[in-house]
Amino acid sequence: MTLLTRVRGDLAARNVKSTLEGGDERVIEIVRLYEEPVLPTRAERPRGPRGFVVDIGRTTETVLGELKSAGTFVGSLSAEALTSLRRPWSVNWREVAPLSERMGADAVPIILLINFMVGIITALNSVSQLRMYGANIFVADIVSLGMTRELAPLITAIVVCGRSGAAIAAELGSMRVSEELDALQVMGLSPVRYLVFPRLMALVIVVPMLTIASAAVGIVGGALVAKAQLDVGYASFVHEMQTIAKPWDMVSGLIKSVAYALTIGIIACQQGFAASGGASGVGRRATSTVVATLFALMILNSGFTWIFRSMD
Amino acid sequence: MDSVVATKHLSIGWSADEVLLKDIEFEVKRGEIFAILGASGCGKSTLLRTLIGLSRPLAGEVLIEGRRYPDERVEKPIFGVVFQSGALFGSLTVGENVALPLIEWTRLPRPVITDMACAKLRLVGLEESAEKLPAELSGGMRKRAALARAMALEPSLVFLDEPTTGLDPIMAAEIDELILKLNQALGVTVVMVTHQISSLRRLAHRCMMLDPEAKDIIAEGTPDDVARSDDERVRAFFESDRPS
Numbered sequence: 001m002t003l004l005t006r007v008r009g010d011l012a013a014r015n016v017k018s019t020l021e022g023g024d025e026r027v028i029e030i031v032r033l034y035e036e037p038v039l040p041t042r043a044e045r046p047r048g049p050r051g052f053v054v055d056i057g058r059t060t061e062t063v064l065g066e067l068k069s070a071g072t073f074v075g076s077l078s079a080e081a082l083t084s085l086r087r088p089w090s091v092n093w094r095e096v097a098p099l100s101e102r103m104g105a106d107a108v109p110i111i112l113l114i115n116f117m118v119g120i121i122t123a124l125n126s127v128s129q130l131r132m133y134g135a136n137i138f139v140a141d142i143v144s145l146g147m148t149r150e151l152a153p154l155i156t157a158i159v160v161c162g163r164s165g166a167a168i169a170a171e172l173g174s175m176r177v178s179e180e181l182d183a184l185q186v187m188g189l190s191p192v193r194y195l196v197f198p199r200l201m202a203l204v205i206v207v208p209m210l211t212i213a214s215a216a217v218g219i220v221g222g223a224l225v226a227k228a229q230l231d232v233g234y235a236s237f238v239h240e241m242q243t244i245a246k247p248w249d250m251v252s253g254l255i256k257s258v259a260y261a262l263t264i265g266i267i268a269c270q271q272g273f274a275a276s277g278g279a280s281g282v283g284r285r286a287t288s289t290v291v292a293t294l295f296a297l298m299i300l301n302s303g304f305t306w307i308f309r310s311m312d
Numbered sequence: 313m314d315s316v317v318a319t320k321h322l323s324i325g326w327s328a329d330e331v332l333l334k335d336i337e338f339e340v341k342r343g344e345i346f347a348i349l350g351a352s353g354c355g356k357s358t359l360l361r362t363l364i365g366l367s368r369p370l371a372g373e374v375l376i377e378g379r380r381y382p383d384e385r386v387e388k389p390i391f392g393v394v395f396q397s398g399a400l401f402g403s404l405t406v407g408e409n410v411a412l413p414l415i416e417w418t419r420l421p422r423p424v425i426t427d428m429a430c431a432k433l434r435l436v437g438l439e440e441s442a443e444k445l446p447a448e449l450s451g452g453m454r455k456r457a458a459l460a461r462a463m464a465l466e467p468s469l470v471f472l473d474e475p476t477t478g479l480d481p482i483m484a485a486e487i488d489e490l491i492l493k494l495n496q497a498l499g500v501t502v503v504m505v506t507h508q509i510s511s512l513r514r515l516a517h518r519c520m521m522l523d524p525e526a527k528d529i530i531a532e533g534t535p536d537d538v539a540r541s542d543d544e545r546v547r548a549f550f551e552s553d554r555p556s
């Protein structure tokens with residue numbers, strides 16, 4: 001049947017007339033059915049030219065579209081924040097506690113384990129160089145400054161992004177495609193105040209707390225390595241740490257962690273709200289959330305480190 | 313009868329180049345069931361989204377209870393909506409779904425709200441399912457729960473987006489009965505989008521038919537009047553439902 005319709009189609013394209021003769025009436029009817037023109041659909045659009053330059057143009061257009069959408073989202077967040085300041089009861093604060101538990105308490109084991117390992121790895125990587133120069137005690141400096149200023153905030157944010165950021169995007173994305181966000185809106189409830197602000201608040205509460213715990217276990221990991229590999233006693237380790245690490249080091253780490261929490265929350269919520277196209281669209285947005293957040297975290301970290309070091 | 317929903321020179325679509333409906337005007341009278349008909353892609357659902365304020369029109373305006381909507385939006389919802397998928401909140405039980413508008417918009421004590429939510433569920437025959445999650449419900453039950461939620465604040469106007477699509481004929485008839493009950497017993501004005509002729513004939517006092525080619529209303533009146541239209545497109549639509 002395919003061959004027959006294809007041949008007749010090719011002949012018709014060359015303006016050659018063909019007729020079906022002698023066949024069974026039922027078969028002829030089926031051939032005619034296959035030859036009926038397919039109705040045009042809205043999705044069918046003429047494909048443009050392909051090429052390197054065109055691809056760059058299309059990618060730029062997509063990126064600019066995403067940036068515009070993110071800008072619009074941040075704008076609407078600001079407007080809703082002002083409304084929330086005037087009417088704080090309009091925010092769904094009830095959700096903050098269960099969300100904090102889900103994003104924070106449930107994530108404690110994995111985050112502590114990872115940061116403990118990071119503390120160990122950081123110390124282990126310094127062992128041979130420090131031993132070479134007889135500067136064993138400085139392992140406390142490396143681990144304590146590294147964990148409080150850089151590693152604990154960043155590693156914690158990366159784990160929260162992979163765990164909670166993707167989950168937020170998927171949850172809100174599913175709500176978008178199943179019309180739940182529309183239902184909220186027609187009920188007179190702002191999706192931003194009802195869904196976004198509680199998530200941002202929960203992240204802003206739990207990420208700094210996780211960061212403090214992460215820095216602590218990282219330092220413990222470093223102290224264990226210092227004792228086992230460099231013969232640095234725990235008392236000496238703590239004494240050296242107290243000498244070198246200032247409260248500002250932890251405060252700067254906490255400032256970073258708040259900024260990271262907001263970044264994770266805003267990107268995840270924006271991606272979730274922008275989801276379309278069913279389950280695959282939701283999956284794409286969850287992936288985009290992780291990629292975009294990691295990129296933003298690295299840029300933010302560079303900026304913060306540059307600013308804080310210039311303040312030293 | 314005064315008008316509850318009206319449009320003035322309303323144009324809707326995706327952009328100026330992709331207009332779905334151009335310069336349409338119609339009104340829905342208080343207490344009637346008004347159906348919006350048309351083939352797939354003619355803009356029925358987009359029109360409904362525009363009426364309920366989820367999409368902005370390209371031009372013209374929507375008036376609800378004589379007020380421009382959503383520009384002069386009052387905070388408390390003035391109508392209920394049942395979406396095509398039901399759009400129940402998956403993380404809440406059926407009872408919590410129905411109670412949500414009451415929690416947000418009334419200052420009633422929680423036991424009173426629970427009783428009111430139960431009463432709404434009783435209205436749609438779902439009292440036993442109050443503790444279930446939406447995922448545990450059948451398609452018809454989900455639509456009924458969505459109807460109960462739409463009625464939670466006892467609005468005088470309800471919008472329904474294809475309320476019986478995807479349901480078997482028995483369940484569709486049950487939903488139709490519920491809509492009739494809301495209209496007749498509670499005096500609720502209903503605006504529904506449908507392409508099911510059986511529901512239309514059973515429920516609608518008046519209807520209008522949209523056409524994607526004309527980008528306009530091509531017929532308006534009672535279902536019988538519209539079915540008798542001379543317009544071939546309208547007759548083809550109505551004849552498509554006839555058993556062969």
